Amino acid sequence: MTSWLSIPSGSHFSLANIPFGIISTSAVPTHRPAIAIGTHVLDLAAFAHGGGFARLTAFPHDQLGVFAETTLNAFAALGRPTHRLVRQYLRDVFLTETPYPEALKDNPTLQQTALLPLSGVRTHLPLSIGDYTDFFAGRNHAFNVGTLFRGPANALNPNYNHLPVGYHGRASSVVVSGTPLHRPHGQVLPAPGATTPVFRPAARLDIELEIGAFISRGNHLGRPIPVDEAEEYIFGYVLMNDWSARDIQQWEYIPLGPFNAKNFGTTISAWVVLADALDPFRTQGLPNDVELQSYLRENRKDNVIAIHLEVDIQTAKGNKSTITRTSSKNLLWSWPQMIAHHTISGCNLRTGDLLGSGTVSGTMEGTHGSLLEQTQGGKVAIEIGGETRKFLEDGDTVVIRGWSGDNRDELVGFGECVGQILAATT
Structure with a gap:
């Protein structure tokens, strides 16, 4: 797999991964979900707000609010079939020959708001831990x-x-x-x-x-x-x-x-x-x-x-x-x-x-x-x-x-x- 986004060799956050976390920035201090990809993160709240999930038709769009939560609990509760669906879609979005170029690759406005340098974000506990x-x-x-x-x-x-x-x-x-x-x-x-x-x-x-x-x-x-x-x-x-x-x-x-x-x-x-x-x-x-x-x-x-x-x-x-x-x-x-x-x-x-x-x-x-x-x-x-x-x-x-x-x-x-x-x- 290759990506249109430069991902350094040896990165823990390759296309084969797509891990989820919670971030904030100085510009937007609200905690929200993101994925790590190479030396960047994709702010999933901004991505969802900008229509990035529009082509993920199998995902119930009345549940897109999980990407605006301050923890990953709501997303986690949707279950592994949904996690699998979202992870595969996001990986496809970053493929060199992505089937969804309008989602991010050919969308400079959304790139500017949702694709952020990893070095510029603060990470937080990914889930609220009850036990x-x-x-x-x-x-x-x-x-x-x-x-x-x-x-x-x-x-x-x-x-x-x-x-x-x-x-x-x-x-x-x-x-x-x-x-x-x-x-x-x-x-x-x-x-x-x-x-x-x-x-x-x-x-x-x-x-x-x-x-x-x-x-x-x-x-x-x-x-x-x-x-x-x-x-x-x-x-x-x-x-x-x-x-x-x-x-x-x-x-x-x-x-x-x-x-x-x-x-x-x-x-x-x-x-x-x-x-x-x-x-x-x-x-x-x-x-x-x-x-x-x-x-x-x-x-x-x-x-x-x-x-x-x-x-x-x-x-x-x-x-x-x-x-x-x-x-x-x-x-x-x-x-x-x-x-x-x-x-x-x-x-x-x-x-x-x-x-x-x-x-x-x-x-x-x-x-x-x-x-x-x-x-x-x-x-x-x-x-x-x-x-x-x-x-x-x-x-x-x-x-x-x-x-x-x-x-x-x-x-x-x-x-x-x-x-x-x-x-x-x-």
Whole structure:
């Protein structure tokens, strides 16, 4: 595929992608939907207002108002067949030999109002998030962390291979890429062997490299979503950094799991890559030799998505290093299995709900998705351009990148998921 719009080779936002997000500009501060394409965005509110969707006759024109909303929730709720229809149309609009030249290619007035430089827009949370659930589907991460605390023989708890372990997180502190976060305060044990906590800023601040999935439409209370139908409930995917205060977590997590160690912030990338855009990159995940309960058994083997993942840390002094290169193929549980398990109790998911995969890690050095693993629990420092780190320091910026595909002209990527740690508030 080629476009009449110049799209740089290596762009995450190729014609094969067409991700959706929420933007604003200094000229028009109202939040509204857009797609990313190369080094530009298409303002969908301006595009719709200017008649850009006139040739999309299969789309109910009384629903064009979804492109004037301040979040993507209304568009997401229309369901995957509609997402597929709109994405295909918008891709066709940008083709060199577009069947709809009057929609944008030969419409300089609409280009001026709707086609904007990506560098000139501000991005926002793409959806209003009502609930956030974080899973633990990265088996290598689960094994590595379990080994640190319980030894390899008892690294995985007995339930791990039988069900997608998860916990309910805090939706209100999910932030869009580029939002800085303050180091949290909390109760921590001051030294190994101590039994009485002290109250102070977290000293063992960590990252968690994850994928996030947004729910497009929900299920009714008491009606579980079957695993082989769960794909239709997924709107799209984002990159995620589930920041973790390990010293706070160590003291608080027994018996009910993470709380303040996680709720101070979770960063997601700004652009939602639609589920259909990632379908060509399906592959087989990690093997599971356990006989699963029937509600978790899938008919398809290519149940995970192959996404290349990288993590950089840049220090306040400007030193920078790529500390992680791994793949989302390192997940034991698929998104349909996570959704099926989440709802098997009758729990009702809703449009805009966010699910996290859990930390994605490989098995080799340089493939781990957390500093806890890379530093062996804080015992071994890593190098960041001449500086050393065991955990994050104030001023450190973490950048996560992710993309599918190897053809540099047809990458399906997320852009970046960026967050900086600021000093704790006084």
